[in-house]
Amino acid sequence: MDSRRFHGPIDLHAHSSVSDGTETPGELVQAAAAAGLGTIALTDHDSTAGWAAAASAARTAGVTLIPGMELSTRLQHSSVHLLAYLFDPADPALLAETTRIRDARMSRAEEIVEHIGRDYALSWDDVLAQSTEGATIGRPHIADALVARGHEPNRSAAFEGILHWRSGYVKPHYAPDPVTGVRLVRAAGGVPVLAHPGTRGAMNVLSESELKRLVEAGLFGLEIEHRENLSDAKERLRVLADRFGLAVTGSSDYHGAGKPNRLGENTTAPEVLEALIAEARGSEPVYAG
Template sequence: MPYSLSGVGHNGFEKADLHIHTKCSDGIFTPAEIVEKAALVGLKAISITDHDSVLGIDKAKPLASEKGIELIPGVEMSSTYKGNDIHILGYFFDYQHSELKEYLDHCRHLRTERAERMVSKLAKMGVKIGIEQIIVKAQNGSVGRPHIAAVLQDVGYVKSFSEAFSKYLGSHSPAYVKSIETHPADVIKLINKASGLSFLAHPAQNVSDETLKQLITFGLDGIEIVHPSHDAYRQNYYREIANEYFLLFSGGSDFHGMRERDEDIFGKVTIPCEWVAKMKSRLLHA
């Protein structure tokens, strides 16, 4: 099992999941449904980290409070470095911060434009779907590739979410269009301005060691250690790098609810609440 290092769920550790998506970006559950699910699996703290959106936070707040679950303000922000998509997770920031909100609104506009360009590329390949169908799928949230994948599946062009990515939408596939091209240093600076902490998301997926070292110099506060794409070796590896640079640890299930195996990982790919306490401590002493 690749999750053996999450170190929680045994010996009475309290568990947290700081990487969850909702309908406000490309998840299939509402923020309130996520809180319900978190309560069922015994999570003590969660962060809703929708792509370039903080709309789910206020929607989840009342129920999280009622269920006694700590809701940490979160977001997963897109950036590009040397031609690669880099995702930065923000935590504990002021999500009403005017500059941050303005930037995230701009990102949502860019995401819709990106989807339009993908639809046009698909059309040239004879795969005809409409941008309206995708926007309906996104339910006014941040438009992403999973919404396009869901429409491709609905219309019958692909049989599964993974086929949509391998055939059309993955980063090396013909209909792919690059994500938001903001420099990661600017994203980190913005999270910092809003009094939050910045973490590199799922480094094993697409971040070389050289890029990781460079990102650390931009002022990252931490690294996502626990993620479904990180086996025990990777978790240890990134933990050592984080320790070497005095960085914080984070992690979570990256739950969307639509992918194969998603339901198996919710409540299982978690981190100890002790890591959350260390984040708060860093903020207090900043």
């Protein structure tokens, strides 16, 4: 691996308007360049639709692109997300599963809007107005619609208010269990990393025995340096990463104006990215021209 290709900070978790970010894939890459990053991973929720546009921008922006995705999985009643890198986007099994997840997410979003609309002025057209064509529509778009309607001051407040599970409006959508997710990513030639596993919700369900099952299925690493991971959880996760031989990554989870997260606020070491690329069999990084 030629480490000279990684000439700046590495951020392995960012979203575009293909899912719930506010910038197009090309704009995201340009923002990464402006932020001084050397490498950015595009990890839209359950979709690879932004890969081509991001790759085109990366070739001229002086930024290395790691094509990826944030795959939805579910353990018990909690969401457990996987960051999947450098897999084959045409892999039939993974493609079928992400299609099923997106369809379920769309149906769930429509049901949420219907329920909220009984108590607040909100319609499906309001939500569509906050998304781009072909985007994976979910709660962030509903949150933006609530903000646009004046029901909430910002997206974060919407998630803590009307869109919180305690409100009764939100129901879970279909997603495979994490072990299945890891196996699907590996079978597609990709490399799976557990996204922000130290948040309050994830810590409630991800036991050491559950993590062991993921490692046995092919988990590569843990995203420990992330603003939503709790401090005590980070300490525990580093112990577990060492115990199971897992790589440690750091990322921003950037969503443009959709979240306060800033590009490059957490980064990944070059040697970790080199090891990740060495294990990938499904696709390749896009290096700057």
